[in-house]
Amino acid sequence: MNIAIFASGNGSNAENIYHYFKKNNLPVTVALIVTNNPNAFVIERAKKMNVPVEVFYKNDFYRHPEKIIAQLKKYAVDYIVLAGFLLKIHPEIIRAYPNKIINIHPSLLPKFGGKGMYGDNVHKAVIEAGEKESGITIHFVNEEYDKGEIIAQYKIAVNELDTTETLAKKIHNLEYKYFPKTLEKVFLDEK
Numbered sequence: 001m002n003i004a005i006f007a008s009g010n011g012s013n014a015e016n017i018y019h020y021f022k023k024n025n026l027p028v029t030v031a032l033i034v035t036n037n038p039n040a041f042v043i044e045r046a047k048k049m050n051v052p053v054e055v056f057y058k059n060d061f062y063r064h065p066e067k068i069i070a071q072l073k074k075y076a077v078d079y080i081v082l083a084g085f086l087l088k089i090h091p092e093i094i095r096a097y098p099n100k101i102i103n104i105h106p107s108l109l110p111k112f113g114g115k116g117m118y119g120d121n122v123h124k125a126v127i128e129a130g131e132k133e134s135g136i137t138i139h140f141v142n143e144e145y146d147k148g149e150i151i152a153q154y155k156i157a158v159n160e161l162d163t164t165e166t167l168a169k170k171i172h173n174l175e176y177k178y179f180p181k182t183l184e185k186v187f188l189d190e191k
């Protein structure tokens with residue numbers, strides 16, 4: 001089973017997923033990392049992990065999905081994992097990978113989802129709204145932003161002392177613990 005991970009920035013989830021499948025000797029290979037950001041730290045991580053990286057620009061993501069699909073086919077990609085990927089996925093890519101694209105969102109969707117809601121923006125909004133809990137949502141990607149079928153959600157408590165930074169840390173820990181396990185279940189239960 002080959003997967004491609006799409007990431008726009010730091011890439012700590014991408015690296016965590018890579019190590020999880022390797023360490024546990026599971027038949028899942030991170031065959032490709034795709035980014036829209038030539039300065040993303042995920043590129044450094046990919047080099048260390050020896051995983052090929054493809055950089056595509058916004059124009060390709062929005063106007064030339066066939067270029068991206070061609071690369072995915074070249075690497076025989078079965079599933080796409082969005083781990084901190086900030087651009088919308090073109091419907092043609094969704095049609096090429098029906099129910100094979102999985103995203104992680106750092107809130108309990110449908111709360112705090114949609115356009116502009118990514119990373120620290122989400123945590124800031126959660127704190128400003130005085131929420132008592134937050135969490136992560138792992139879901140299939142469909143043509144409506146942050147609205148595909150939910151696979152799993154995990155929660156943590158938010159308290160009055162939490163800041164954007166402390167909440168981001170709690171959420172990342174939840175992601176590291178549950179995202180790879182949930183992916184494993186989806187990938188390997190299918191057979």
Ligand code: GAR
Pocket residue numbers: 007009010011012013014083084085086104105106117118119122171172175
């Ligand atoms: C993660 O918290 C992920 O849930 C979030 O971006 C972060 C990426 O961290 N994704 C979104 O906000 C998508 N809307 P990372 O680059 O260190 O893995």
